[in-house]
Amino acid sequence: MNMEEHVIIETEGLTKIYNGQIAVDHVSFKVMKGEVFGFLGPNGAGKTTILLMLLGLTEPTSGKVRVMDIDPTRDAIKVKGLIGYMPENMGFYNDLDAIQTLRFMADLNGIPGKIADERIERALKIVGLEGDAIKRVGAYSRGMRQRLGLAELLVKEPKVAFLDEPTLGLDPDATNRIIELIENFTREKEMTIILCSHFLEMVQRLCKRMGIMIKGRMVAQGTMDALAREKFGLDQNEYTLEEIYMKYFQET
């Protein structure tokens, strides 16, 4: 099979300027089917902005974006149907309980009631919220909200998922469970994932390829080995993602 058929996400010269300030600067990358692609970079590097442009929530200033060959600026509805997005600050309706929250999201996605109910029950079990299913989301802890966000992905069953800091504020056990969940997503559902995180251990474990963003530019992308080779040469073969990342960060 041709490589091109597997391209799920593609950008070329993607640029976003906010009031004269450049937030994303000519970024080009591709994400293949079933892959977990990592976005690394310091705060304000433009990671979230790229995700928003891929979703059609923010209009690019210039450049090309395609998600499964659809242009999100033209056909945002179609793209949003394909992507499950877990934003960095999960906002929930505090007065709804978990089941109501998930059902509302299922309704917005046009998932028929019966299927939605089954998926909701299963999702809550998987993320470990079945005991709190009828508690107001307003009374949830941060980690519980994060889990609810993942449950939402399980209900939507999208082809592509964008996870922006999915493990922020989670306890080690929950973090591990989320990592396992993400592994399952790609293995069983062939889901394509973009993962933004400052938690490099997780990125190292989950992502085969990654891109390093600094000040709006993607300064490097590729497999961890490739990134390491570029910075350390061939002679070193013991390194962590953190060392690589710091190297790029200091040199830019």
Next chain:
Amino acid sequence: MHGLKVIFKKELADHFSSYRFIILFSLIGMVSLIISYMVGLTIKNELQGIAKPKFVFLMLFISQGGLFSFVQFVAFFGPLIGLILGFDLINRERNEGTLSRILSQPIYRDAVINGKFLAGVTTISIMMVSIILVITGLGLKMIGVIPGVEELCRIFLYLIISIIYISFWLGVAILFSILFRSVTTSALAVLAAWIFFSFFIPLGANIIAKAYVPDTGGENPEVLIRQASIQRAISLSSPIILYSDATATIIDPTRKTTRSFVLMGPFEKISQERFSGPLTIDQSLLIVLPYIITLIAITVVCFSISYTVFMRQEIRSA
């Protein structure tokens, strides 16, 4: 289309389960009941033993009970219903990060604002219908007169105009909730708009008219007429005046013009004096039609501005 339906259903459920709605509804229901009870009592006493005049039922709405008549009460406090229901509809969701989440689902962006507006209008309609039903029921019981078809039609028209009027204020509130990121700011802005239109314009109109055509001492009819016409022109820029004038004519069949007595032309005066029979409903409607159209027009304008701003706005939370 399904996005609109889902949003509409959720917003409606939100309104009906909110304390805000319950408080608002009980407050307005209570005041309306008191007003109509007092009016009903007066009517009952005064009509004891004499034949019931025509349109006695409509008196329930237009006679003053205590401080206000029901019609005046709605003109003055009705805006608060729309404003209170709408002032934080968009910016609260933006601040809590739920806006970006629903907008990253496959629905059109306008479904959100249309759904919210329609749910608000439905809430307002249900409120107004139930209040008017309660008043009608109370009236039936107290004065023992069954309203005629025409009276019912007039009440119905009054209801429709009132719903449009309050929906206009809902539109203003939604616009503010889009323009201002902070809920507190939009609450203040909404209050300021209400005070401006309900107190400032009527007062200001008087002052400006007097400044423009100074009093000449004594009673110069020409001066009075010019003052009155300037005052009226300015007042009409307030939706409150538009609404009051329109509904007063609809609900009171003996009103034949929306103009004040000073401004009547000679023919109007003659017709007012010599033909004192009530207007038929279509004639009343004809008089207030421009007002109704204006009310609808400003609602549409307000909503279109909200729409345009919202469709272009950056959706990032905070």
